[in-house]
Amino acid sequence: MKKVVVCGASGLVGTRLVQLLHEKSCPLVLVGRTPQRLKQKFPFAADCYSWEEFSASPAQELGVIINLSGASVGEQSWSDAYKQVMTDSRLNATKICVEVCKQNPDIRLINASAVSAYGFYDHDHEAFSEADRDRRTGTCFLQEMIDQWEQATEPAVEVGNRVALLRIGFVLDGDGGALPTMAAPFRYFLGGKSGTGKQIMSWVSLRDLVAAIEFIFDHPDLNGPINIVSPGACSNRVFAQSLGKALGRPSFVPAPAFLIKALMGQLGQELVLTGQRVSPRKLLEAGFVFQDQDIEQCLREIYSR
Ligand SMILES: NC(=O)c1ccc[n+]([C@@H]2O[C@H](COP(=O)([O-])OP(=O)(O)OC[C@H]3O[C@@H](n4cnc5c(N)ncnc54)[C@H](OP(=O)(O)O)[C@@H]3O)[C@@H](O)[C@H]2O)c1
Numbered sequence: 001m002k003k004v005v006v007c008g009a010s011g012l013v014g015t016r017l018v019q020l021l022h023e024k025s026c027p028l029v030l031v032g033r034t035p036q037r038l039k040q041k042f043p044f045a046a047d048c049y050s051w052e053e054f055s056a057s058p059a060q061e062l063g064v065i066i067n068l069s070g071a072s073v074g075e076q077s078w079s080d081a082y083k084q085v086m087t088d089s090r091l092n093a094t095k096i097c098v099e100v101c102k103q104n105p106d107i108r109l110i111n112a113s114a115v116s117a118y119g120f121y122d123h124d125h126e127a128f129s130e131a132d133r134d135r136r137t138g139t140c141f142l143q144e145m146i147d148q149w150e151q152a153t154e155p156a157v158e159v160g161n162r163v164a165l166l167r168i169g170f171v172l173d174g175d176g177g178a179l180p181t182m183a184a185p186f187r188y189f190l191g192g193k194s195g196t197g198k199q200i201m202s203w204v205s206l207r208d209l210v211a212a213i214e215f216i217f218d219h220p221d222l223n224g225p226i227n228i229v230s231p232g233a234c235s236n237r238v239f240a241q242s243l244g245k246a247l248g249r250p251s252f253v254p255a256p257a258f259l260i261k262a263l264m265g266q267l268g269q270e271l272v273l274t275g276q277r278v279s280p281r282k283l284l285e286a287g288f289v290f291q292d293q294d295i296e297q298c299l300r301e302i303y304s305r
Pocket of ligand 1: 011169
């Protein structure tokens with residue numbers, strides 16, 4: 001069996017995915033900035049490489065590269081310097097993966113992306129499916145970054161590699177990602193909708209996301225952009241009500257837009273006050289079944305564990 005490379009294995013998604021691929025007996029190569037830490041965390045991996053080692057490694061042994069690397073978009077405010085870090089971390093990692101792919105057109109690249117590809121809206125609208133990116137309006141930092149990130153994979157497509165672009169929504173997990181931060185004010189009885197609450201949140205549970213990546217891995221003909229979001233996208237108001245119920249707390253304290261902008265700046269404007277309704281059309285048509293389709297049930301399940 002050819003080796004499966006996971007870049008960004010140490011992150012929220014990568015950690016679960018690597019465990020799952022190990023259970024499927026895939027020979028694993030893990031790539032990141034600190035290979036020693038990867039080896040400690042995943043002692044079963046066949047190889048753990050730095051990015052330099054990976055770019056010099058033999059491409060003929062590789063079957064699939066899954067690239068999940070990128071500096072977090074939600075952990076700190078977006079200074080100009082940090083915007084550059086977010087962009088460079090994604091483009092540099094993707095370019096190295098593409099260079100490795102170009103040495104062996106049989107390698108399949110499965111590259112992370114995000115639903116920010118569809119733009120940002122402060123109201124509900126018809127859902128975007130994979131073919132609909134041209135319908136978007138406006139510009140913003142994340143949308144431009146995602147464009148560059150996706151375009152960085154094109155040289156691999158041009159030489160014949162198959163490339164899947166994972167347009168991931170807001171990932172829900174009790175222990176990582178943005179949900180624990182969002183839940184904090186609710187725990188202090190200060191939770192509620194953000195801004196008007198009309199913006200749409202296209203979310204996916206971590207377990208469904210990892211299962212969807214496995215499904216895409218197992219279906220080599222599923223390529224191009226693929227939306228990974230639950231079919232149950234909801235408004236921010238419904239999300240806040242559901243989170244309050246799941247935590248056994250009220251959700252009556254709205255966070256006004258001016259406060260979010262003052263505290264979070266552009267991050268708050270793009271990730272909190274606006275959103276997008278996205279449909280996982282390609283995955284559904286291919287037969288993938290989401291376990292978590294109802295936001296209230298999903299959050300209740302996360303917080304009952
Ligand atoms: N979580 C979400 O809600 C969400 C939503 C949409 C899209 N996505 C995308 O899906 C992918 C996986 O998400 P995730 O939540 O698992 O990500 P994550 O936990 O934030 O990080 C993924 C990995 O990226 C690497 N990384 C972090 N900062 C870096 C930097 N400055 N330079 C280079 N590499 C860096 C790290 O690996 P090493 O330390 O091992 O190098 C880290 O483990 C990401 O590309 C993310 O943008 C996530």
